[in-house]
Amino acid sequence: MYLKKNAAIFVRESFHKLLYIYDSIVVKFVKRKDGVDFRKNVLPENLGEDYDYDKFVHYVPSRSWQIKKVIKILKITENDSIIDIGCGKGKAIYDFSNYKFKHIGGLELNEELAGIAKENMKILNLPDVEIYRDNALNFNNYDKYNHFYFYDPFNFEIFKTVIHNILENYKKKPREITVIYQHVRDHDKVLNEIDGFEMYRSYRNPVRIIIYKYNPSRKG
Incomplete structure (x- = not known):
């Protein structure tokens, strides 16, 4: 045995x-x-003044085979839209572009990484992809998307505030939304504490990945 x-x-x-x-x-x-430029990892201390090193995580590109499994689970249609929160250089966005999303976006705080992501999308001829150089804490265009992808961009407290911001934006356009978090530590606790969120999938590939769906009709 x-x-x-x-x-x-x-x-x-x-x-x-x-x-x-x-x-x-x-x-x-x-x-x-x-x-x-997708390949090179970037440490927080090399990202300049935008980053509080205790709150944000270094840039590491998402893996295509991990994205592929997530997409298969979600059963994407042409009415779905997705945003990568903390998109870095845009590797996950490039992978998302291979599927039939209505809108694809990337949100990045750091000016240098956001600039690289924009240049990558230009080179790859993906003009419809939107890269936002903004802070996830007060970003106000979340209502355009129904799938929210995180590759461990920040700590528990920041994630909690971002989720509440997403739910505030939800009021502009009520719909079922999905949160995908890759490389989970304790971030699922945030979603478990909010009425309306329900775990859809949790698995390792090889890091832990969680998928939660939100619908206010589930509030107890």
Whole structure:
């Protein structure tokens, strides 16, 4: 039993390593071909005055195979719109562009990263993608979107405030909304405390990913 369990762990970890290698090759190829900058990670201390290092997380590009599974779970239609909150250089946005979203947006606080994301979208010929250089805490265009993607951009308290801002914007345009959070630590506690949110999926791929749906009719 012990050997069988260890063998299963080894296979799973090896599979995820191969996926990471594959994704890195794809990103490297896109960069070499088009001059797109997705690949390099960026630490908070290298992001300038916009960042409070205790609240924000370093930039790491989303993995295409992780995005693919999320999209498959969500069953996207042409009426759906998605925004990546803390989009960095726009890697997840590029992946979202391969699916039939009505609107795709990226929200980034740091001026340098937002500029890179805009340039990436220009090179990739994605003129309909909107990159906002703004603070997620007071951004006021959330009502344009019904799916909200987070790749661990900030801490628990910031996430809590952003979710409440999204719900305030929800009042402009009531609809079912979805929150996708990748690399969860304790952020699901925020959603569990708000009436109307219900967990839709929770899984590891290999980091923990949660998908919650919000509908006020669920309020108890």
